[in-house]
Amino acid sequence: MNHLINYIVKNPSIHAKWLNTLSYLENAGARKISACEHKTEVDLIQLKHAAEEHRHAFYLKKQILKISENSCPNYESNYLLAPYSTQQYLNRLDIETCRY
Numbered sequence: 799m800n801h802l803i804n805y806i807v808k809n810p811s812i813h814a815k816w817l818n819t820l821s822y823l824e825n826a827g828a829r830k831i832s833a834c835e836h837k838t839e840v841d842l843i844q845l846k847h848a849a850e851e852h853r854h855a856f857y858l859k860k861q862i863l864k865i866s867e868n869s870c871p872n873y874e875s876n877y878l879l880a881p882y883s884t885q886q887y888l889n890r891l892d893i894e895t896c897r898y
């Protein structure tokens with residue numbers, strides 16, 4: 799794992815995409831939490847959880863600016879690592895969880 803992370807961090811383009819991929823996943827999680835909310839019965843814990851996931855997405859996105867101001871402006875596939883797997887990950891996790 800150390801070797802992989804060192805490889806990622808040494809390459810600015812890959813490093814930015816890695817942070818963007820993590821940010822994408824945090825944002826996708828936040829959106830899933832919000833999508834599951836009841837129309838009126840939303841408690842403080844649900845709001846806090848969604849807000850925290852959005853904050854994580856924001857924080858990771860902000861870290862990209864320290865590498866390069868012009869890389870990864872959005873979550874389009876060419877700005878993610880393993881875009882297909884990344885975009886399917888949370889849905890696959892939901893399916894596996896339901897099966898379990």
Ligand SMILES: [Fe+2]
Pocket residue numbers: 824850851854
């Ligand atoms: Fe998170």
